Amino acid sequence: MTHASLLRQITDYANRADPYPLYGELRKTPVLHEEEGGPYAISGYYDIESLLHDPRISSDATTLAAIGDDQPTGPEAAGLPPSFIRLDPPEHDRLRRIANSSFGPPHRPRRLDSMRDELLQIVTDLIDGFGDARRIDLVDQFAYPFPVTVICRLLGVPREDEPRFRTWVDPIVASLDPALHAQENADQRRAAQEARVQLGMYLAGLVEQRAKDPHDDMLSDLVTSHGEDGAMTMMEVLSTSVLLLIAGHETTVNLITNGMLTLLRHPEYLHRLRDDPGLAARIVEELLRYEPPVQLVTQRTCIADVDVRGVTIPRGSRIWLVLAAGNRDPERFHEPDRFDPDRGDIQHLGFGSGIHSCFGAPLARIETQIALSELARRLDNPRLVEDPPPYRENALLRGPRHLDVSFDDLRP
Structure with a gap:
C-alpha cells in the first residue's frame, strides 16, 4: 500500500464498511502529506488532542477562503454568517455561550434532564x-425519527415539517464529504447552497413567529436572549438554528445505528445491557471511541507554522484530524480494536475536544443510552439480516444507511 493513495482509500466508499485497517496504516506516518496543496493528515490520539486545543489551528471559514478555498461550505454560503463552529475566539465563545444559555447547564440545568421521560x-x-x-x-423506523423528533421539540420546529427540511438537510450534509471530486464538489456545493437558502428562509419564518410570540423552546430563547453577551443578530440566530437543526440529529442517527450494529456483533454486551440498563453509559462511551459517528475533522487551517512529531506544517496549510484513527491508537488504548465497555479509561475523541467539542454531546448521550437500552430490553433475539450493511456515502459522517434487523418477538 503506497502512502500516495492512502487518504483516497480512506475516503473511498469501497472501504466505508471497515476503514480501520487503513487507519492503522495511516498511523504509521503520524503526519501524512500526500501531495502539494493537499491536507496534512494527523492520526495519533495525543497529536489530535493537542491540536484540538491549539489556538494556532483555526476553524474560521474566512481563513479557509484566504488560502484559496473561496467557496464556503458552511451556512455562510447562503448569505448567512458562519455558525460558531466555523469561528475562532472571541466571536466563537460569545455565540456559543448565548446558544448554551438556552440549552443546558448552568443556565438551564434541568432542560435536558427533564426530557428523560419524554x-x-x-x-x-x-x-x-x-x-x-x-x-x-x-x-x-427508529434511529432517524427519534433524534429528529427530539431536536424538533427542543428547537420548536414542527415535527410535521420534517419531510420539507429533510430535502434541504441531505444536500447540505452531502457537501461535507471530503471524497468528492472537483466536479462533484462544485455540483454538491451548488445544491447545498440552494438548500441552505431554502432552510434559512424556512427557519426565518419560525424565528419571526417566536419573536412575536415566544414559546418554551430554543428558537424563542435565541431570539429573545439579552444576557451578559448581548443578543444575537437575526442572521446569527438563523445560522445557529441551521447548525442546531442539522447537528442535532445527524450524528445521533449514526451513533444509535453504529451502536446497535456493534451490539449485535457482540451479543454478550447486548444481553448484559438487557439485564443491566445501568451499563448503557459505559457502552455509549466505548461506542464513541470504537465506532464514532464523526470520523474526521477536515475544516481546520494552520495560522502559524506548527510542529508535530518533528514535521513542520506550514502556515496556511489545511489539516485533517482523523478522530477515528486516534480513537484506536495503541499508544493510548490497550487492545484498541476490541470493543470493551469495561475499559477503565475511555477518554475518547468521539465528540472532539477543546473549544469546539460537540455542543450537543449531553443530549446525544442521553438519547443513545435510552435508545439502546430499550432496544435491548424489548427486541427478543434480534439478529442482523445483512452484515456489513449498506453505508451512507459520506466519509466524514460514517454510519449505515440501512440496518435490517429481524427478531422473534416484541416484549412489552
Whole structure:
C-alpha cells in the first residue's frame, strides 16, 4: 500500500464498511502529506488532542477562503454568517455561550434532564410502532425519527415539517464529504447552497413567529436572549438554528445505528445491557471511541507554522484530524480494536475536544443510552439480516444507511 493513495482509500466508499485497517496504516506516518496543496493528515490520539486545543489551528471559514478555498461550505454560503463552529475566539465563545444559555447547564440545568421521560416515551412509541413486524430497518423506523423528533421539540420546529427540511438537510450534509471530486464538489456545493437558502428562509419564518410570540423552546430563547453577551443578530440566530437543526440529529442517527450494529456483533454486551440498563453509559462511551459517528475533522487551517512529531506544517496549510484513527491508537488504548465497555479509561475523541467539542454531546448521550437500552430490553433475539450493511456515502459522517434487523418477538 503506497502512502500516495492512502487518504483516497480512506475516503473511498469501497472501504466505508471497515476503514480501520487503513487507519492503522495511516498511523504509521503520524503526519501524512500526500501531495502539494493537499491536507496534512494527523492520526495519533495525543497529536489530535493537542491540536484540538491549539489556538494556532483555526476553524474560521474566512481563513479557509484566504488560502484559496473561496467557496464556503458552511451556512455562510447562503448569505448567512458562519455558525460558531466555523469561528475562532472571541466571536466563537460569545455565540456559543448565548446558544448554551438556552440549552443546558448552568443556565438551564434541568432542560435536558427533564426530557428523560419524554425521550423514553418517544422511544416507546417508535418501538410499539413496529407492530407485528418481525423485521425492521432500524435507521428509517427508529434511529432517524427519534433524534429528529427530539431536536424538533427542543428547537420548536414542527415535527410535521420534517419531510420539507429533510430535502434541504441531505444536500447540505452531502457537501461535507471530503471524497468528492472537483466536479462533484462544485455540483454538491451548488445544491447545498440552494438548500441552505431554502432552510434559512424556512427557519426565518419560525424565528419571526417566536419573536412575536415566544414559546418554551430554543428558537424563542435565541431570539429573545439579552444576557451578559448581548443578543444575537437575526442572521446569527438563523445560522445557529441551521447548525442546531442539522447537528442535532445527524450524528445521533449514526451513533444509535453504529451502536446497535456493534451490539449485535457482540451479543454478550447486548444481553448484559438487557439485564443491566445501568451499563448503557459505559457502552455509549466505548461506542464513541470504537465506532464514532464523526470520523474526521477536515475544516481546520494552520495560522502559524506548527510542529508535530518533528514535521513542520506550514502556515496556511489545511489539516485533517482523523478522530477515528486516534480513537484506536495503541499508544493510548490497550487492545484498541476490541470493543470493551469495561475499559477503565475511555477518554475518547468521539465528540472532539477543546473549544469546539460537540455542543450537543449531553443530549446525544442521553438519547443513545435510552435508545439502546430499550432496544435491548424489548427486541427478543434480534439478529442482523445483512452484515456489513449498506453505508451512507459520506466519509466524514460514517454510519449505515440501512440496518435490517429481524427478531422473534416484541416484549412489552
